[in-house]
Amino acid sequence: MKFFKSCLNLTLLSLLTCTGLAAPVLATTDFDNSVRDADDEGILNSPGVRTIKGDVTATDDLQDFRQVTLTGRANLRITGNSAGRTDLLLLRASGQVIAKSSGSFSHSFTRNNLEAGKYIVLVRSAQFNANSVNYQVNLNARQ
Numbered sequence: 001m002k003f004f005k006s007c008l009n010l011t012l013l014s015l016l017t018c019t020g021l022a023a024p025v026l027a028t029t030d031f032d033n034s035v036r037d038a039d040d041e042g043i044l045n046s047p048g049v050r051t052i053k054g055d056v057t058a059t060d061d062l063q064d065f066r067q068v069t070l071t072g073r074a075n076l077r078i079t080g081n082s083a084g085r086t087d088l089l090l091l092r093a094s095g096q097v098i099a100k101s102s103g104s105f106s107h108s109f110t111r112n113n114l115e116a117g118k119y120i121v122l123v124r125s126a127q128f129n130a131n132s133v134n135y136q137v138n139l140n141a142r143q
Protein backbone atom coordinates (compact mmCIF):
# COMPACT_ATOMS: atom_id res chain seq x y z
CA MET A 1 0.00 0.00 0.00
CA LYS A 2 2.82 2.38 0.94
CA PHE A 3 4.63 1.49 -2.25
CA PHE A 4 1.50 2.16 -4.29
CA LYS A 5 1.08 5.55 -2.62
CA SER A 6 4.63 6.67 -3.44
CA CYS A 7 4.11 5.57 -7.04
CA LEU A 8 1.00 7.68 -7.15
CA ASN A 9 2.89 10.69 -5.79
CA LEU A 10 5.58 10.16 -8.39
CA THR A 11 2.94 10.04 -11.14
CA LEU A 12 1.39 13.28 -9.90
CA LEU A 13 4.82 14.93 -9.84
CA SER A 14 5.46 13.75 -13.42
CA LEU A 15 2.13 15.13 -14.55
CA LEU A 16 2.88 18.51 -12.99
CA THR A 17 6.32 18.55 -14.57
CA CYS A 18 4.86 17.69 -17.94
CA THR A 19 2.30 20.49 -17.59
CA GLY A 20 5.14 22.87 -16.73
CA LEU A 21 7.09 21.88 -19.80
CA ALA A 22 4.05 22.30 -22.01
CA ALA A 23 3.35 25.86 -20.84
CA PRO A 24 2.55 27.99 -23.90
CA VAL A 25 5.13 30.39 -25.30
CA LEU A 26 3.46 33.78 -25.03
CA ALA A 27 3.51 36.14 -28.00
CA THR A 28 4.29 39.83 -27.71
CA THR A 29 1.31 41.49 -26.02
CA ASP A 30 -0.52 43.80 -28.41
CA PHE A 31 -3.82 45.55 -28.98
CA ASP A 32 -4.27 45.00 -32.72
CA ASN A 33 -6.93 42.38 -32.24
CA SER A 34 -9.89 43.74 -34.22
CA VAL A 35 -10.66 45.75 -37.36
CA ARG A 36 -11.35 48.80 -35.18
CA ASP A 37 -8.03 48.46 -33.29
CA ALA A 38 -5.83 47.68 -36.31
CA ASP A 39 -2.23 48.92 -35.99
CA ASP A 40 -1.48 51.63 -38.56
CA GLU A 41 1.41 50.64 -40.83
CA GLY A 42 1.28 53.92 -42.76
CA ILE A 43 0.83 54.68 -46.43
CA LEU A 44 1.54 52.44 -49.41
CA ASN A 45 2.26 54.32 -52.62
CA SER A 46 1.72 52.77 -56.02
CA PRO A 47 4.31 51.68 -56.97
CA GLY A 48 5.57 50.86 -53.51
CA VAL A 49 6.36 48.09 -51.05
CA ARG A 50 5.84 47.57 -47.36
CA THR A 51 6.86 44.78 -44.99
CA ILE A 52 4.89 43.83 -41.89
CA LYS A 53 6.35 41.58 -39.17
CA GLY A 54 4.95 40.15 -35.98
CA ASP A 55 3.97 37.03 -34.10
CA VAL A 56 0.76 35.26 -33.14
CA THR A 57 -0.15 32.29 -30.93
CA ALA A 58 -3.29 30.19 -30.72
CA THR A 59 -3.47 30.88 -26.97
CA ASP A 60 -3.09 34.53 -26.02
CA ASP A 61 -2.66 36.45 -29.29
CA LEU A 62 -4.58 34.63 -32.00
CA GLN A 63 -4.54 37.39 -34.61
CA ASP A 64 -2.97 40.68 -35.69
CA PHE A 65 -4.80 43.40 -37.68
CA ARG A 66 -2.46 45.78 -39.58
CA GLN A 67 -3.77 48.67 -41.63
CA VAL A 68 -2.18 50.29 -44.69
CA THR A 69 -3.49 53.17 -46.78
CA LEU A 70 -3.24 52.86 -50.55
CA THR A 71 -2.59 56.34 -51.94
CA GLY A 72 -3.80 55.47 -55.43
CA ARG A 73 -5.49 52.78 -57.47
CA ALA A 74 -3.24 49.69 -57.49
CA ASN A 75 -2.71 46.04 -58.24
CA LEU A 76 -1.73 44.66 -54.85
CA ARG A 77 0.36 41.51 -54.52
CA ILE A 78 0.63 40.07 -51.02
CA THR A 79 3.06 37.36 -49.98
CA GLY A 80 3.51 35.97 -46.49
CA ASN A 81 5.83 33.57 -44.72
CA SER A 82 5.52 32.24 -41.19
CA ALA A 83 7.34 29.82 -38.89
CA GLY A 84 4.09 27.86 -38.41
CA ARG A 85 0.68 27.55 -40.03
CA THR A 86 -1.18 30.84 -40.38
CA ASP A 87 -4.17 32.31 -42.20
CA LEU A 88 -3.54 35.50 -44.18
CA LEU A 89 -6.46 37.73 -45.16
CA LEU A 90 -6.92 41.10 -46.84
CA LEU A 91 -9.89 43.12 -45.60
CA ARG A 92 -11.49 46.42 -46.48
CA ALA A 93 -11.64 48.94 -43.63
CA SER A 94 -15.29 47.88 -43.24
CA GLY A 95 -14.10 44.37 -42.31
CA GLN A 96 -15.19 42.81 -45.62
CA VAL A 97 -12.83 39.99 -46.66
CA ILE A 98 -11.49 40.48 -50.20
CA ALA A 99 -8.75 37.80 -50.23
CA LYS A 100 -7.91 34.81 -48.04
CA SER A 101 -5.20 32.15 -47.86
CA SER A 102 -5.60 29.53 -45.13
CA GLY A 103 -3.53 27.18 -42.98
CA SER A 104 -0.15 27.45 -44.63
CA PHE A 105 3.48 28.38 -43.96
CA SER A 106 3.50 30.58 -47.07
CA HIS A 107 0.86 32.65 -48.80
CA SER A 108 0.58 34.54 -52.06
CA PHE A 109 -2.27 36.33 -53.76
CA THR A 110 -2.95 39.39 -55.89
CA ARG A 111 -5.97 41.66 -56.06
CA ASN A 112 -6.11 43.93 -59.10
CA ASN A 113 -7.51 47.40 -59.54
CA LEU A 114 -8.05 48.21 -55.86
CA GLU A 115 -9.20 51.77 -55.25
CA ALA A 116 -7.24 54.13 -52.99
CA GLY A 117 -8.13 53.80 -49.31
CA LYS A 118 -7.54 51.83 -46.15
CA TYR A 119 -6.94 48.07 -46.23
CA ILE A 120 -6.27 45.68 -43.40
CA VAL A 121 -3.92 42.71 -43.43
CA LEU A 122 -5.07 40.05 -40.96
CA VAL A 123 -2.66 37.34 -39.81
CA ARG A 124 -4.13 34.56 -37.67
CA SER A 125 -2.48 31.51 -36.08
CA ALA A 126 -3.71 28.25 -37.60
CA GLN A 127 -1.51 26.12 -35.34
CA PHE A 128 -2.99 23.30 -33.28
CA ASN A 129 -0.38 23.94 -30.57
CA ALA A 130 0.42 27.01 -28.48
CA ASN A 131 3.74 27.85 -30.15
CA SER A 132 4.44 31.48 -30.96
CA VAL A 133 4.59 31.91 -34.74
CA ASN A 134 6.72 34.67 -36.27
CA TYR A 135 5.52 35.96 -39.61
CA GLN A 136 6.50 38.41 -42.34
CA VAL A 137 4.06 39.83 -44.89
CA ASN A 138 5.19 41.77 -47.98
CA LEU A 139 2.83 44.17 -49.75
CA ASN A 140 3.73 45.15 -53.29
CA ALA A 141 1.58 47.79 -54.99
CA ARG A 142 1.79 48.40 -58.75
CA GLN A 143 -0.26 50.63 -61.02
Ligand SMILES: [Ca+2]
Binding pocket: 030, 031, 032, 033, 061, 062, 063, 064, 065
Ligand atom coordinates in the same frame (compact mmCIF):
# COMPACT_ATOMS: atom_id res chain seq x y z
CA1 LIG B 1 -2.69 40.66 -31.99
